[in-house]
Amino acid sequence: xxxxxxxxxxxxxxxxxxxxxxxxxxxxxxxxxxxxxxxxxxxxxxxxxxxxxxxxxxxxxxxxxxxxxxxxxxxxxxxxxxxxxxxxxxxxxxxxxxxxxxxxxxxxxxxxxxxxxxxxxxxxxxxxxxxxxxxxxxxxxxxxxxxxxxxxxxxxxxxxxxxxxxxxxxxxxxxxxxxxxxxxxxxxxxxxxxxxxxxxxxxxxxxxxxxxxxxxxxxxxxxxxxxxxxxxxxxxxxxxxxxxxxxxxxxxxxxxxxxxxxxxxxxxxxxxxxxxxxxxxxxxxxxxxxxxxxxxxxxxxxxxxxxxxxxxxxxxxxxxxxxxxxxxxxxxxxxx
Ligand SMILES: Cc1cc2nc3c(=O)[nH]c(=O)nc-3n(C[C@H](O)[C@H](O)[C@H](O)COP(=O)(O)O)c2cc1C
Numbered sequence: 001x002x003x004x005x006x007x008x009x010x011x012x013x014x015x016x017x018x019x020x021x022x023x024x025x026x027x028x029x030x031x032x033x034x035x036x037x038x039x040x041x042x043x044x045x046x047x048x049x050x051x052x053x054x055x056x057x058x059x060x061x062x063x064x065x066x067x068x069x070x071x072x073x074x075x076x077x078x079x080x081x082x083x084x085x086x087x088x089x090x091x092x093x094x095x096x097x098x099x100x101x102x103x104x105x106x107x108x109x110x111x112x113x114x115x116x117x118x119x120x121x122x123x124x125x126x127x128x129x130x131x132x133x134x135x136x137x138x139x140x141x142x143x144x145x146x147x148x149x150x151x152x153x154x155x156x157x158x159x160x161x162x163x164x165x166x167x168x169x170x171x172x173x174x175x176x177x178x179x180x181x182x183x184x185x186x187x188x189x190x191x192x193x194x195x196x197x198x199x200x201x202x203x204x205x206x207x208x209x210x211x212x213x214x215x216x217x218x219x220x221x222x223x224x225x226x227x228x229x230x231x232x233x234x235x236x237x238x239x240x241x242x243x244x245x246x247x248x249x250x251x252x253x254x255x256x257x258x259x260x261x262x263x264x265x266x267x268x269x270x271x272x273x274x275x276x277x278x279x280x281x282x283x284x285x286x287x288x289x290x291x292x293x294x295x296x297x298x299x300x301x302x303x304x305x306x307x308x309x310x311x312x313x314x315x316x317x318x319x320x321x322x323x324x325x326x327x328x329x330x331x332x333x334x335x336x
Contacts, residue, residue, distance in 0.1 A: 003294040004287060004302065005324040008051070010241050010277070012206040013154050015051035015095055015301070017326070018294060019315045022281050022305035023054045023099040023157065023212075025066060032059060032072025034081040042085050045308060046092040047329050049315030052301070053094050054157050054210075055085075057101035057164075060144040061137075063110045064102035064165065073100070073144040079151040086152030092329065097155030098148050099212065100199075102137060104165025105174070106249075114168050114175040114182060114191075120252045134181065134191065137165065141195045146202040156203055157210040158195060162249030166192050167214055170231070171223040171250050189231055196238055210279075211235055212244035215266035218254040225269060232274035242277040243270050244303065261289060268298035279303050287318035 005017045021042075028037045038055075045053050059065040059072040072078050086096040105113035105126035112133060113126035129137070145156055160166035168174040169191040175182045181190050196211070203209060215228040232243045245267040248254050256262070263282035271278040280299035284290055290302040308314050319326040328336050 002291050002322040002324050004291045004322060005319055005326060008300060010208040013095055013208055016093055017049070017051040017315060018301050019050050019290070019318065020052040020054060020279060020301050020303045021045045021050045021308050022303035023056045023159075024305055024309070025056045025070065027067050027069035029069050029071045032062070032065070032070065032074060032078050034071055034078070034085060038071070038081070039085050039088065042096075043088045043092070044312040046089040046094040047332075048308075048313040049319070049326065049328075050094050050308075051315075052097055052155065053089055054097040054099050054155070054303075055153075057099050057159050058144070060100055060102055060140040063107060063112065064104075064137075064140065065108055066101070066103040066106060066164070067108045073147045073151075074140065076147065079147050082151040090152070093327070095154050096152060097157060097208075097210070098153045099157040099159050100141060100144050100148065101159035102140070102165040104168045106163055113165070114177050117174055117176065119163065128177075131179075137191070138194050138198050142198040142202055145199040149203065155208045155210065156199065157212055157244060158192070158199065159212050160192050161212045161214040161244075161246045163214070163251070164249070166195065167223070167250055170213075170227075171217055173217060173219060173222045173251055185227060185230065189234065192231075193234070193238060196235065196240060200239060205239075208241045209239065210242045210244055211240050212246055214247045214249055215245050215263070215270070216247050217250045218248050218256050219251050222250060225266060228266065229270055229273045232270045232276050236274055236276040240276070242279060242300065243274070244279045244281065245270060245299075246281055259283065260285070261293065264293055264298050268296075271297070271299060277301075281305065287321045290318070291322060
């Protein structure tokens with residue numbers, strides 16, 4: 001049996017294999033509500049054999065949306081369709097997870113940020129959050145986590161990457177605050193720690209909590225891997241189970257050396273130096289490449305994004321390639 005198809009248990013949740021569908025915005029919601037597209041899209045990937053499906057960035061507030069097509073959990077009624085989706089995913093042996101997000105200055109609608117600095121020169125200047133605004137963001141994450149639990153999700157991933165609000169607080173390039181939330185490393189990570197703590201007041205201790213970070217801004221004087229390692233150690237001590245290691249997205253002038261598995265070294269460093277579980281993501285397409293990452297101890301889970309858009313049954317095909325015998329959906333057995 002390959003490592004890719006070995007189960008992994010985190011807290012009370014067992015993933016049947018190490019293949020995770022990476023969160024990907026579908027830009028197909030209306031007013032934050034999920035619809036049949038989401039049911040079929042996520043459902044297909046559960047049927048396709050993934051161990052875990054992390055639902056796309058789901059906005060914790062209306063103003064926190066990246067686009068007007070974002071899913072949301074900022075109204076009680078948003079949960080109804082999401083309940084159908086999680087039930088279907090679980091019926092097919094995958095675990096339903098959800099990424100909770102706030103876009104900050106990269107939002108579609110009314111933009112807020114740690115400081116009044118726009119993402120790109122042509123963008124409108126965002127409003128710098130005051131103390132009350134920060135407290136609202138924190139409590140919006142808590143409420144969304146509560147609704148996610150009710151909707152049947154077994155795992156939350158807090159989106160602290162890709163230049164969205166939490167990442168904007170982490171990076172000195174976007175955070176120029178002079179209060180408790182800016183300046184020193186301790187101050188820049190404060191918002192994330194407070195969100196984690198608040199989410200934990202409603203999210204059961206036996207269910208996994210992940211955080212996605214950008215391990216580096218890929219820009220001079222920005223957030224970097226050394227700070228990411230420190231943050232991961234602190235999150236580990238604060239009950240976070242896994243760091244999902246992505247990168248970039250904070251500034252338009254970033255220089256990313258993109259190539260196969262280009263972010264794997266971040267997952268490896270955080271895993272080794274922060275003693276926390278990590279996931280690797282980014283241009284991982286071949287099952288043998290995924291298996292090698294696990295065999296070398298560079299990560300604990302493998303996230304697949306675009307390859308899973310090309311092939312919703314990626315895990316079924318990956319098992320064949322690696323020579324693993326796995327259970328196919330009964331309805332598809334004639335195709336095995
Ligand atoms: C259509 C699309 C939407 C995405 N939406 C999200 C998202 O909602 N949250 C997130 O953290 N990353 C998002 N990403 C990034 C992916 O999760 C992933 O990190 C990235 O695509 C690199 O992995 P890949 O090379 O396997 O595609 C998105 C990527 C794509 C292609």
